[in-house]
Amino acid sequence: MTNYLFSSRALGYLLALIVLLLLPQVLSPYHLTLVETGLSLAIMALGLNLLLRYAGVLSFGHGAYFAAGAYAVGLLNMYFPDNFSFELAMLASLGVSALVSALFGFVCVRHTRIFFSILTLALAMLMFAILEKAYHFTGGSDGIRIPLPTFFGIELTGMRRFQFLVGPYYYIVVGIFAAATLVMLAVVNSPFGKALQATRDNEVRAEMVGIRVKRFRWYAFVISGTFCGLSGGVWSFVNGHITPEISGWVFSGEIVYMVLLGGFMIFEGPIVGAMLFTYLRLYAVAWTEYWMLIVGGTLVLLVLLLPGGVTGGIAGLAARLRPGRGGGRG
Amino acid sequence: MLEVKDVVKAFDKSLVINGVSFSIAENEVVALLGPNGAGKTTMVNLISGHLQPTSGKILLNGEDITNASPYQRIKKGIARNFQITHLFEDLSVLDNVRTCVLSNRNQLGRFFKPASGYKEATEEARAILGIFNLEQFSDQPGSELSEGDKKVLDTAMTFALKPDFLLLDEPTSGVATADKFKVMDTIIDAIGKRGTATLIIEHDMDIVSDYCQRVLVLAEGTILARGTPQEVMDDPRAQETLFGVSE
Numbered sequence: 001m002t003n004y005l006f007s008s009r010a011l012g013y014l015l016a017l018i019v020l021l022l023l024p025q026v027l028s029p030y031h032l033t034l035v036e037t038g039l040s041l042a043i044m045a046l047g048l049n050l051l052l053r054y055a056g057v058l059s060f061g062h063g064a065y066f067a068a069g070a071y072a073v074g075l076l077n078m079y080f081p082d083n084f085s086f087e088l089a090m091l092a093s094l095g096v097s098a099l100v101s102a103l104f105g106f107v108c109v110r111h112t113r114i115f116f117s118i119l120t121l122a123l124a125m126l127m128f129a130i131l132e133k134a135y136h137f138t139g140g141s142d143g144i145r146i147p148l149p150t151f152f153g154i155e156l157t158g159m160r161r162f163q164f165l166v167g168p169y170y171y172i173v174v175g176i177f178a179a180a181t182l183v184m185l186a187v188v189n190s191p192f193g194k195a196l197q198a199t200r201d202n203e204v205r206a207e208m209v210g211i212r213v214k215r216f217r218w219y220a221f222v223i224s225g226t227f228c229g230l231s232g233g234v235w236s237f238v239n240g241h242i243t244p245e246i247s248g249w250v251f252s253g254e255i256v257y258m259v260l261l262g263g264f265m266i267f268e269g270p271i272v273g274a275m276l277f278t279y280l281r282l283y284a285v286a287w288t289e290y291w292m293l294i295v296g297g298t299l300v301l302l303v304l305l306l307p308g309g310v311t312g313g314i315a316g317l318a319a320r321l322r323p324g325r326g327g328g329r330g
Numbered sequence: 331m332l333e334v335k336d337v338v339k340a341f342d343k344s345l346v347i348n349g350v351s352f353s354i355a356e357n358e359v360v361a362l363l364g365p366n367g368a369g370k371t372t373m374v375n376l377i378s379g380h381l382q383p384t385s386g387k388i389l390l391n392g393e394d395i396t397n398a399s400p401y402q403r404i405k406k407g408i409a410r411n412f413q414i415t416h417l418f419e420d421l422s423v424l425d426n427v428r429t430c431v432l433s434n435r436n437q438l439g440r441f442f443k444p445a446s447g448y449k450e451a452t453e454e455a456r457a458i459l460g461i462f463n464l465e466q467f468s469d470q471p472g473s474e475l476s477e478g479d480k481k482v483l484d485t486a487m488t489f490a491l492k493p494d495f496l497l498l499d500e501p502t503s504g505v506a507t508a509d510k511f512k513v514m515d516t517i518i519d520a521i522g523k524r525g526t527a528t529l530i531i532e533h534d535m536d537i538v539s540d541y542c543q544r545v546l547v548l549a550e551g552t553i554l555a556r557g558t559p560q561e562v563m564d565d566p567r568a569q570e571t572l573f574g575v576s577e
Contacts, residue, residue: 189444191432198418198429201472205416208378209491210404210433219439 013181020174029166033238034282036170038275039177040235045258045270046184047227052256053264054188055220056200057116059108061124062228062255067131067247068100069093069229070236074144075137086149086172090233097229098222100127105221109214112203124252131244143243146236161240169237176234180227185267187223196220228255254281257299263309272311331355332377332408332495332527337386339372339551346372347383348551354495357525359518361538361559363572364548370531371413373548374497377529378410379403390495407494411487413503413531415480419473423464426472426483428455430490455490461520462486478505482513489520496521496528502537510534514541535563547571 020039024032048062072092077084104123108116131138138144148156148164156164187193199206199213206213236242245251254277261280262273280298284291306313332354339347346369354360364370375381377388379400388396395403418426431451432438446452459465462482467475475483481504488496501517502510518541521528532538538545539559547555547562555565563569 183442186442186444189446190442191429191438191440191445191448194421194425194429194445195433195438197421197425201418201420202416205412205418205487207400208404208410208412208416209430209487210401211429211438212401216438 013178017174017178020178021171024166024170029162032166032170033162034278035275036165036173036238037235038278039173040231040238041255041258041278042231042271042274043177043180043234044228044231044255045262045274046180047224047231048255049259049264049267049270050184050188050196050220050224050227052259053267054193054196054200055217057109057112057217058256059120059224059252060117060249060256061104061120061122061127061252062225063247063249063252064104064120064124064127065097065101065225065228066232066235066251066255067127067242067244068097068225069232070242070246071131071138071144071232072096072229073233073236074139074146074242077147077149078139078144084147084149085153086151086237089149089237090176090230093229093233094226097232098226101225101229102218102222105218105225109217109221121249121252124247125249127247128244128249131247138244141244143241145241146239149237165238173234173238176230180230181271184227188267192216192219254295257295259309260299260302261309263311263313263315265308266311266315269309269311273309276310331391332529333387333389334373334377335387335389337373337376337383337388339369339376339381340384346551347376349386350548350551350553351386352546352553352556354527354529356494356527357522358544359521359528359530359542360544360546361542362529362531362546362548363533363538363562364554365571368548369551370548371499374410374499374529374531377495377497378408404491407492408497409488409491409493409495410497411484411499411501413499415477415484415504417472417480417483417487420471422469423472423475423483424452424455424459424468427458427486427490428452430487431455431458434491458486458490461489462516478509478513481505482516485513485517489524492524493526496526498528498530498532500531500533502532502534510537511540535559539563 023035027035044066048059051057051059073089076089076092108119111119132141148159148161150156195211195216198211199216203213258273258277259270261276262271263269281295284294302309308316334350334352337347337350350373362370362373372381376383379398383396387394390406390408395406398406418429428445428451431454432445432448435451437448437451456465459468464479464483464486467479472480472483485498485501502513505513514537530542542559545557545559545562546553549571554567554571555562
């Protein structure tokens with residue numbers, strides 16, 4: 001523990017945290033909300049990468065768990081408006097997404113490769129259909145508005161949403177993001193994380209050394225889904241409104257895109273990917289109505305020219321500039 | 331001690347193992363020989379739990395494990411390796427062995443403390459790497475080892491499970507000829523220290539005669555011959571089956 005707390009990675013994290021905490025001093029409020037969006041999506045990208053990088057399975061349906069977290073917040077407000085506090089909303093996000101991912105994951109982890117991916121996609125579309133069609137319960141395609149919550153009993157009456165987002169909520173998002181990153185780092189380096197990587201590398205051998213492969217993969221699925229749910233919960237306050245689209249296949253594809261853009265072989269890659277994606281999509285949308293062509297085009301270029309993503313490319317370049325030393329791997 | 335009692339295995343109408351019985355005592359190294367298709371791999375799969383016998387019993391230290399799952403058998407003390415090396419190739423050599431050690435200690439399901447923080451398991455893994463002369467590769471990914479070293483690591487991983495009964499499928503295949511005896515010395519030394527009962531599938535008769543106390547010759551699903559390596563090599567039926575010649 002000691003050696004990795006004081007490693008260069010820990011120092012890098014500390015510097016990144018200081019930079020994040022100082023951003024409100026230099027960034028415009030508008031860009032600060034973009035950073036908030038990027039950080040909340042980064043939690044989700046970290047979650048997806050637990051399955052992709054460490055368990056070796058690709059989910060095309062993680063929007064379902066993001067939506068589970070976001071809708072837990074929305075429904076809490078809809079049905080229990082008097083108890084709509086941030087702390088309760090986060091607990092609801094974690095609980096509901098853990099439950100949904102446990103149920104969906106139980107089905108999915110019985111398969112690997114394309115079968116796993118198709119099942120995750122199918123279950124996400126099932127979630128989309130439920131959220132879209134159960135109009136009286138979920139608000140259907142109109143979605144649910146997310147008002148400002150209370151914080152540990154403190155009322156935010158009189159505070160405008162924008163003030164809230166660029167004020168106290170920014171620091172809350174940074175705190176949750178930092179905690180989620182450290183938890184995920186601990187998980188991937190833990191005995192569980194190593195066992196998970198063992199199942200990815202060689203399922204047959206993993207079974208023969210006493211690893212219950214499906215059970216471990218299921219645990220990873222639940223952790224991954226819960227991270228997405230937390231992300232959805234945090235993001236719902238930033239966006240202020242949620243609709244069933246966040247559980248659909250397009251959004252689920254965007255999560256995969258974020259991870260590939262940042263680089264899934266390096267632990268921090270998905271974080272970089274989520275931040276870059278937030279800005280890329282914003283500028284692409286502002287530039288042209290065919291913004292999805294830009295996103296799709298960059299994905300093609302990425303796969304062909306930079307399969308390790310942005311962080312993989314940087315690590316490769318750094319390794320080339322330091323002769324005799326190998327490239328870093330997460 | 332492992333006991334195999336009158337085990338039969340049939341696939342549809344094809345009888346692959348037909349009434350095989352043998353036992354292997356603590357600290358005993360037994361070779362299972364036979365031509366291709368004799369049923370050696372089926373026998374290994376029956377013992378490791380990957381196949382269920384049609385009839386018969388398998389006992390480990392007196393306990394009936396015939397219907398136990400592979401996972402239950404591992405936890406009861408059976409470990410195996412494979413003819414083709416099966417490593418966790420992206421994990422470091424140390425992590426390959428440490429994962430097995432942590433599994434044996436029932437610590438793999440732990441989430442937050444880094445694996446390197448489990449000092450006793452790490453020391454045990456390093457000691458095993460030392461026994462198998464792999465210490466210098468500790469931090470390298472398994473994929474970067476030579477084929478011979480991969481085979482040695484494969485065996486080291488089975489040792490890390492501290493088995494009472496060990497199944498080794500061609501432990502020296504892929505190892506350079508010059509290193510085969512060194513590898514076997516290491517394996518036999520480690521077996522001796524733990525008193526592990528061991529069944530080895532091996533085609534190299536020099537290795538069989540140097541390292542195995544007893545030999546079982548399997549042909550068409552039955553034990554054709556059994557005895558010391560010399561006794562089996564002097565058996566004309568075994569000679570014909572194994573080498574295609576008889577005196």
